[in-house]
Amino acid sequence: MKRKTRKILAWISFLLFPVTLNFFSPYVSVDGAMQGIVSGSLIVFGIMLVSGLVFGRAWCSYVCPWAAPSEYLSLVNAKAVNRKKLRIIRYAIFGIWFSVIVLSFILAGGIRGIDPLHLTESGISVDDPMKFITYYMVILILFLTTVLLGRRGACHSICWMSPFLVLGMWIGEKLHFPQFKVRSEQEKCISCQKCNSVCPMSIDVQSEVSAGKIASHDCILCGNCVDTCPRKVLKIKIRRP
Numbered sequence: 001m002k003r004k005t006r007k008i009l010a011w012i013s014f015l016l017f018p019v020t021l022n023f024f025s026p027y028v029s030v031d032g033a034m035q036g037i038v039s040g041s042l043i044v045f046g047i048m049l050v051s052g053l054v055f056g057r058a059w060c061s062y063v064c065p066w067a068a069p070s071e072y073l074s075l076v077n078a079k080a081v082n083r084k085k086l087r088i089i090r091y092a093i094f095g096i097w098f099s100v101i102v103l104s105f106i107l108a109g110g111i112r113g114i115d116p117l118h119l120t121e122s123g124i125s126v127d128d129p130m131k132f133i134t135y136y137m138v139i140l141i142l143f144l145t146t147v148l149l150g151r152r153g154a155c156h157s158i159c160w161m162s163p164f165l166v167l168g169m170w171i172g173e174k175l176h177f178p179q180f181k182v183r184s185e186q187e188k189c190i191s192c193q194k195c196n197s198v199c200p201m202s203i204d205v206q207s208e209v210s211a212g213k214i215a216s217h218d219c220i221l222c223g224n225c226v227d228t229c230p231r232k233v234l235k236i237k238i239r240r241p
């Protein structure tokens with residue numbers, strides 16, 4: 001798929017965020033779990049996990065509502081982030097939140113039903129002017145973490161959704177599923193580091209080139225490095241088992 005198409009899809013997803021907000025909401029999942037209900041957001045997180053089996057973290061480039069704004073905010077702060085440190089915060093947030101969901105289901109007596117429209121009866125998340133307060137608060141938190149921390153700062157530090165994609169990716173690797181990855185031809189690389197400068201996920205792409213593929217679970221398959229490489233070292237390919 002052309003990069004332009006990717007950007008168009010990402011912006012459409014952002015424009016639809018007032019409609020889809022609840023389907024990405026960590027709160028809706030917990031509220032549903034407390035009543036033994038599998039809510040729409042929990043279903044979406046399950047879909048993310050399954051998509052990770054083959055498509056890795058492409059969701060973060062094509063589907064996530066925060067994909068497009070986070071990319072453009074690098075015009076404000078393009079600093080590479082410390083991925084390892086921020087990962088600790090992200091997984092701590094995820095661990096606490098997911099434990100609350102599991103505990104809530106246990107206290108509710110297990111799964112008692114599935115309701116994709118739980119807390120979204122009209123099908124539209126922001127269907128009342130007051131709900132715009134929640135919407136703008138979410139946007140503000142994502143905006144501030146991205147602008148203050150650097151390239152895709154919110155993705156690295158507070159995203160509660162990316163662990164589902166990473167888990168799917170990891171399971172796909174263990175089960176030898178065909179997976180989309182950035183593949184490299186090491187012998188053509190001239191170590192110019194242009195790929196590093198355009199990677200929105202602050203990956204040291206050049207160092208990973210020698211391994212024959214970008215193995216990092218932070219790679220979102222955006223294709224920026226592929227387009228920038230002057231020697232055509234990199235390609236996004238699916239590896240067949």
Ligand code: SF4
Binds near residue numbers: 064
């Ligand atoms: S890391 Fe999270 S916020 Fe960032 S693009 Fe992926 S799913 Fe969206």
Ligand code: SF4
Binds near residue numbers: 201202226
């Ligand atoms: S390694 Fe390449 S494809 Fe992966 S996130 Fe970085 S620039 Fe995008």
Ligand code: SF4
Binds near residue numbers: 189191228233
């Ligand atoms: S842009 Fe291409 S040639 Fe330059 S370091 Fe990266 S992979 Fe190597």
